[in-house]
Amino acid sequence: MASEEKGTIYRIVDWIDSRFGFSRTILRPAPRYSLSPTYWLGAIAFVVFLLQGVTGILMMQYYVPSPDKAYESTMQIVSSVSYGLFIETVHLYGAYAMIFLAFLHLVRGYFVGVYKRPRELMWIVGMVMGLAALAMGFTGYLLPWTVISKSAVDVSIGLINNLPDPIRGMIVYIIAGTGSDEELLIRFFSFHVVVLPVIIILCFAIKLHMFEVHGASEPLSEEADKREVKWFPDVLVYLLMLSFVFLSVLFAISAIFPVEFPPKFSPEVAAQYAPQPEWYFLWMYQILKIPIFEGKTGVQAALALIMLIALVVTFLPFIDRSEKRNPMERPFATTIGVIAVVEIVILTIWGALTPGKGVSLVDAIIILGLPILIVGLISRAVYLRYQHVKALRMPKKFAWEFVEASTSSNLLLFFAMSFFIAVGSCSISMITMSTNLFSAIMNTISLITSIIMSVWILYSAEPRNVLRR
Amino acid sequence: MSSTAEEKTVMKVAEEEVINESRRNFLKSMAFLSAVFAFSGILGIVRALGPIQMKIPEWPRIKVANIKDLKEKEPIIFNYPLESTPNILVKLGKRVTNGVGPDEDIVAYSQICQHLGCMVRFMPAGSSKEFPDRDLFYCPCHAGFYDADDGAKILAGPPLYPLPPVKLEYDSSTGDIYAVGMGPPVIFGKGPPGSTEVWRDLIGGKLVGGG
């Protein structure tokens, strides 16, 4: 059975490939070091995007994009369509997953320095994809026409209305037309279903092509296994394995926590719900709540700040011109990166804890300023200690085989330490905000644990282990 | 396994020649079949393109309590028809128009206030200053008063619609009380305020009783 089947399948694949020719362009052999999960974050994000497409097309057969019927048609999908609730839930959690994976992909790319020569434009195309993904989340959120989603969109359009005049008119007109509910919904629907997916697919095609031109970014250690593996079946099996693991977890979560909708939007019911954007926008919303950004000029300043951050991240390859890629050799960039990630996480958690409430300037300075101080101090300690070591090595006592075999072991170590530093910084900020004894104790325990873990990682990767063979 | 990289590469090259060819072929076939099964499962969702179920799910019929366990003027909270929609059942002690039971005094209404969704509580006659001679459902959020003796209609306060009644059935042989439906208006949050389309109470959540 075995050899005949192998022959048949291989013959079919070879026949197809000799006609399509993909194995000469995009399905080329991959170096073995790239069969590691951190190299595939973008690919898994795209697999989730495809899943969103499939579930979206299935839902589109029943959804009606008109303010009278949007909520009712969504309820019909959830209650009367075969697998409707499952499809709706997967679509929602898939959207969260796609944005989260895109964020991880960006963070990993930043710390390993993939945007350096010759991949600068790949980074920019990737940023366009990321912004399109966020826009898809924003437009899709309105479609069920529930209380929370319409209120959130109203707040966002209110914010955009603060921009200076020619820009304001243009953006509001593109997004909302003349302002009636029907036009708003139809425009959001068309952006969500046609414009943004086309942008994402085009950018994906460009990036895929550029990826085949430049190859996978080289790993940071010189002993990486550079032997190549064939695309069919080895790389395909790896891609399927990672995708299935991810989809399996996604479906399990969808099974246990099916989506429940708030009531339909009407101005009376909307009065009692505090509008809250989705979690991926919470950090921006929280920045806007800080008192120095009050009033029209304040909002303009906040929007300008956020736009500046987006521009800096997009044009990073032209700002950071050094050729070094190892995080241990780029102390400044790495520290700024850790601070940025920690701040975004803190702002998001803080935003989730204070729905609808304002924040005071003193709180903001403490909660946002302390982590900068802590991360800065720890980073200085790390770099002072290891300035003579080019890359961290995993010590013998951590010799789990999969970690040792992975050529990203030093990256893994660095991620682990960054994670614990982030948790520790969060905990300190949360301690100052604790409202009861229990949460203060939990945050203190979390802080002590993260300090112990960070110190353990630091001290178990001693320099002398590097020299001893 | 835990040697240096060079030794590992040498070992790997050597191992390649002694790879178990039959095991590899076996695994290839198994992996292929496994992928076929997994994709068949995923493709199952195209059933969503099939005919939709036109009828709304039916009202569940669940037992709320037994009349022996009910004490006068002591309410029982139960969820119906969804797990997220609580209701109050109470034995009033005096005959009312829509009461069930041997004395026609057992009624149940949605616990969710029609104004802004707070939970109402039962106040027996004589416990409130404003309406001392009536049993009330009182909403503490904005001081809404519903008349428990008269179909939970509004006596005072900001609510605009009465509390939706739960349709009860009393089984005189066993003494069990069943919830079998809801009357208008729609439960707060389930549909347009004041709507009479009570089928909306059945969607948007988990039905009680394994539905």
Place this chain on the structure above:
Amino acid sequence: MDRFQAGVLAILIFQLVVLAYILYLDPITSQNKFAAGLSAELAASALIFYLYKNIREDYDQEWIAAGIAFIALVILLMIFYVR
């Protein structure tokens, strides 16, 4: 047929049984069971792919154990918890 082949075949038969079960379920009232069953199937496939991928190196017992534990947990949830 050694133990290894028997084990892999068992996983495959498990997949077939779960597939038949979830395709037989009512697609409206038992959607969440379908989702949980699908999750277990995909995890089983991923397990077989992992065994295939690491054919030259030693398998990491911890990942295999984690995979089987996850599948068992999801199956238990499917039978007893989700609707």
